Amino acid sequence: MIIQTPETVMFWVLAPVAVLAALGMLLVKKAVHSALLLAWVMITLAIFYIAQDALFLGIVQIVVYTGAVMMLFLFILMLVGVDSSDSLKETIPGLRPIAITAAIGFGGLLTSLIGRALIGHSAAGLDQANSAGNVQALAKLIFSTYVWPFEVVSALLITAALGAMVLAHHERTVARPTQRESAIARFRTGSLASAAGLPGPGVFARHNAVDVPALLPDGSPAPTSISATLKARGDMLESAPFQLDVVDTTVVEEK
Amino acid sequence: MNPNNYLYVASLLFTIGAVGVVVRRNAIVVFMCVELMLNAANLAFVTFSRINGNLDGQVTAFFTMVVAACEVVVGLAIIVTIYRSRRSASVDDASLLKR
Amino acid sequence: MNTSTSLVYLIALPLAGAAALLLGGRRTDKWGHLLATALSASSFAVGLYQLSAMLGRSTEQRAVTQKLFSWIAVGNFNIDAALLLDQLSICFVLLITGVGTLIHIYSISYMEHDENRRRFFAYLNLFIAAMLLLVLGNSYLNLYVGWEGVGLASYLLIGFWNQKPAYATASKKAFIMNRVGDMGLSFAIMIAFATLGTTTFAGIAEVAPQASKAALTAIGIMLLVAATGKSAQFPLQAWLGDAMAGPTPVSALIHAATMVTAGVYLIVRSHFIFDLAPTAQLLVVIVGAITLLLGALIGTAKDDIKKALAASTMSQIGYMVLGAGLGPAGYAFAIMHLLTHGFFKASMFLGAGSVMHGMNDEVNMRKFGNLRKFMPITFVTFALGYLAIIGVPPFAGFYSKDAIIETAFNAGGVKGVILGSVALLGAAITAFYMSRVMILTFTSKARWDDDAHPHESPALMWIPIAILAVGSVASGFLFTRGHALVNWLTPVVGEHTGEHEELLAPIVVSGLALLAVVIGVAIAVIKYQLAEVENVAPENVSGLTRFVRKDLGQDALNEALFMRPGIVLTEVAEQLDVKVIDGAVCGVANMAIGSGSTLRRTQTGFARSYAAFILIGAVALIAGIWVVTQ
Numbered sequence: 001m002i003i004q005t006p007e008t009v010m011f012w013v014l015a016p017v018a019v020l021a022a023l024g025m026l027l028v029k030k031a032v033h034s035a036l037l038l039a040w041v042m043i044t045l046a047i048f049y050i051a052q053d054a055l056f057l058g059i060v061q062i063v064v065y066t067g068a069v070m071m072l073f074l075f076i077l078m079l080v081g082v083d084s085s086d087s088l089k090e091t092i093p094g095l096r097p098i099a100i101t102a103a104i105g106f107g108g109l110l111t112s113l114i115g116r117a118l119i120g121h122s123a124a125g126l127d128q129a130n131s132a133g134n135v136q137a138l139a140k141l142i143f144s145t146y147v148w149p150f151e152v153v154s155a156l157l158i159t160a161a162l163g164a165m166v167l168a169h170h171e172r173t174v175a176r177p178t179q180r181e182s183a184i185a186r187f188r189t190g191s192l193a194s195a196a197g198l199p200g201p202g203v204f205a206r207h208n209a210v211d212v213p214a215l216l217p218d219g220s221p222a223p224t225s226i227s228a229t230l231k232a233r234g235d236m237l238e239s240a241p242f243q244l245d246v247v248d249t250t251v252v253e254e255k
Numbered sequence: 256m257n258p259n260n261y262l263y264v265a266s267l268l269f270t271i272g273a274v275g276v277v278v279r280r281n282a283i284v285v286f287m288c289v290e291l292m293l294n295a296a297n298l299a300f301v302t303f304s305r306i307n308g309n310l311d312g313q314v315t316a317f318f319t320m321v322v323a324a325c326e327v328v329v330g331l332a333i334i335v336t337i338y339r340s341r342r343s344a345s346v347d348d349a350s351l352l353k354r
Numbered sequence: 355m356n357t358s359t360s361l362v363y364l365i366a367l368p369l370a371g372a373a374a375l376l377l378g379g380r381r382t383d384k385w386g387h388l389l390a391t392a393l394s395a396s397s398f399a400v401g402l403y404q405l406s407a408m409l410g411r412s413t414e415q416r417a418v419t420q421k422l423f424s425w426i427a428v429g430n431f432n433i434d435a436a437l438l439l440d441q442l443s444i445c446f447v448l449l450i451t452g453v454g455t456l457i458h459i460y461s462i463s464y465m466e467h468d469e470n471r472r473r474f475f476a477y478l479n480l481f482i483a484a485m486l487l488l489v490l491g492n493s494y495l496n497l498y499v500g501w502e503g504v505g506l507a508s509y510l511l512i513g514f515w516n517q518k519p520a521y522a523t524a525s526k527k528a529f530i531m532n533r534v535g536d537m538g539l540s541f542a543i544m545i546a547f548a549t550l551g552t553t554t555f556a557g558i559a560e561v562a563p564q565a566s567k568a569a570l571t572a573i574g575i576m577l578l579v580a581a582t583g584k585s586a587q588f589p590l591q592a593w594l595g596d597a598m599a600g601p602t603p604v605s606a607l608i609h610a611a612t613m614v615t616a617g618v619y620l621i622v623r624s625h626f627i628f629d630l631a632p633t634a635q636l637l638v639v640i641v642g643a644i645t646l647l648l649g650a651l652i653g654t655a656k657d658d659i660k661k662a663l664a665a666s667t668m669s670q671i672g673y674m675v676l677g678a679g680l681g682p683a684g685y686a687f688a689i690m691h692l693l694t695h696g697f698f699k700a701s702m703f704l705g706a707g708s709v710m711h712g713m714n715d716e717v718n719m720r721k722f723g724n725l726r727k728f729m730p731i732t733f734v735t736f737a738l739g740y741l742a743i744i745g746v747p748p749f750a751g752f753y754s755k756d757a758i759i760e761t762a763f764n765a766g767g768v769k770g771v772i773l774g775s776v777a778l779l780g781a782a783i784t785a786f787y788m789s790r791v792m793i794l795t796f797t798s799k800a801r802w803d804d805d806a807h808p809h810e811s812p813a814l815m816w817i818p819i820a821i822l823a824v825g826s827v828a829s830g831f832l833f834t835r836g837h838a839l840v841n842w843l844t845p846v847v848g849e850h851t852g853e854h855e856e857l858l859a860p861i862v863v864s865g866l867a868l869l870a871v872v873i874g875v876a877i878a879v880i881k882y883q884l885a886e887v888e889n890v891a892p893e894n895v896s897g898l899t900r901f902v903r904k905d906l907g908q909d910a911l912n913e914a915l916f917m918r919p920g921i922v923l924t925e926v927a928e929q930l931d932v933k934v935i936d937g938a939v940c941g942v943a944n945m946a947i948g949s950g951s952t953l954r955r956t957q958t959g960f961a962r963s964y965a966a967f968i969l970i971g972a973v974a975l976i977a978g979i980w981v982v983t984q
Binding site: 273276277278280285346347349350 | 962
């Protein structure tokens, strides 16, 4: 079987890019960049699948892998810390040269084996197998010959979902305090000054922002009214510039 | 051109994935490298399907995808659990087995 | 051959008693001794029933068997657990159960104040059962079970008061020396099985005439070793003296009347082997002759009344072994002496127990004297036994011992002269040392400790002694009426054929034996009755006396020959164990540790290094495929 020119062009454009993207995934520091490069590799593979008469798998590759799996990866990256960058300095002495040597040997031997195995074979092509349509032909196989593995795999999926829930589930070590208990705790253990709740931030009526302390009735600012995080970052503003010297108490008569 | 070139690309991607598993320390990146290896295998299956003229390879690739999806779900859950208790996603930090 | 279904009760009854008393524990304390005595007596009753049944049958039909169960069935090798009661066994059955029952009765009173009396009776019943199995087994293998059983019972009873370390040691000594003999028996069984292909008495008797002389001699010698161990014969005699550590009824039953005569039974039972193996038979005679002199000499130097009696037992069994070694002519006399000895020695031992009972458990004869005034019944019964053992007519010992001496003289040639002279000399020494025991204990001047209050024993103790004393008076006379016992045993042990010409007429032998007795008694009277006796053993004595007091160096000899080389061997073995075997074992372990600690370095705990190993493994795999598909 001779592959038509458009596919050849597509291959020689996309394959090097995919390999480069994979290498980049290996070399970049930030995990997010790795994920994006991997997503690109997967999309490339999806195109390869479609080009090789595997329409269904190409679509599934995009929907499941690029869509769901890679999004799950990114989601977890967000959870763990999107900014966390990986030092590329090797900490186990000798591991990197060993890994690279072994990988070169592995790739070389594999390539050599593939080449040797395929000498004298010409590709048969899927025109006949896909004559009723790729999805229909696959469905026929999956629901006849492979129906048992298919059922087993479905059980595996359910098990994995359950397993993920079990792993992600956080066991409470103490019972959640009831409303009554937390109210008692507030009055008995804390200072009475904060028992009724801390004041909200912002200078009432003139300027309202979370980084500006509220004013107490005597006109002095209340530092407890803003978030401790903002305070620690030094993002707290003075409230003095926003104070009014004269309060206009005239009331416009309503019509 | 003939379809064999897809196989060479697949073995190259697989090798890159294997190196990544060994050299990268971030558990999530290691996991992505595993996914890359699985995808390389899938590409090989699809190509085999085309060379042999039947769809069994594609079915196998399909099952591989399902299994990989399961793996991702459980694996990421494990990473989250480890991260929650150790505040780190580095695979080197989880080296208590040796003691 | 006739079968009987009631033989098993002979053994089962006392065995059930032992089981009940041992398993029942303290619950049976109150009535355990009565149960044991009753079961022993009922076993005796079964024996009497069997005897009457046997007498009702013609000579050829007298033996009966009972198959209990198929014991070992391997291929064409079958051994049944079966019992055989013939004219020989019935003698033993009645001796064991009869004397045993009397001693049970005696022990009820003797052990009254011992808090472990129930255990004592359990062991006694166990002994009776084992001893009956020994004499009733129809094959060497069945006999062996009983043989070991009596060894166990003997061990348990010698060490009955094992809270005293010396007693515990004595029981261990007896057990270990018995084991040496037991080895002989097991070897004999193995050789018999290997060369003759059977272990039953009937089977061996059938094939023995066609068997090789070497095999028969080997079996005979091994059986002799077994007999020397169990019967305290030279060279395995040293344990019997120490075995007197056990309670006196035990000494009377096991170490005088029954168990120690098992060796004689074994030799007589194996007559079909010894008759065809003259070398082994000669060794039997030599062992018997040496032991009868050795025991008698040891007896002259003992101040402990029980040990003096033990030495006498050894010597008397020497007579029996001598008789048994003389072939068909002597088998019946050996058994006869065994039976009469069972009566008079048991009665004397029980008498000694009665004396100890009245003298605060004192055993040193130098602290006795003039007890006949205070213990008239004990004195009379002991005297009857004494007259029987030294061989004064018409008491039992005269008939049986005289017959052995006479048979020894008639053994033919130089052998006969030597054996007869030894037996006569033994008789003289026996008369001397037994007179010494008698005089020191009962007739000489009192040399008691200040707190001694001698008194006669209760009826429960003296009645059994009296019954046994009657036996020691009458049994010899009864056994020899019309050669009753000889004719009775002939179907079992074979007839004495090929008459030797008589070296000395029976009347001359009897005269010589009586002369020897008179000389022995006379010396004893001069030395102990007419002279002053000190209540401690004199120290300024000749070297020979010292040597005899030390049991003719038997313990020193054992120590030098076996114990010290044994210790050296053990030390060598220990060094071998530590250096070579432990060295090898530790070497392997160290190698494992070394290789482990080297390999451990690859276990860094880093998942990535493991992944690298997987990668290297994959490379190796692919390289393998690459090479194979080349």
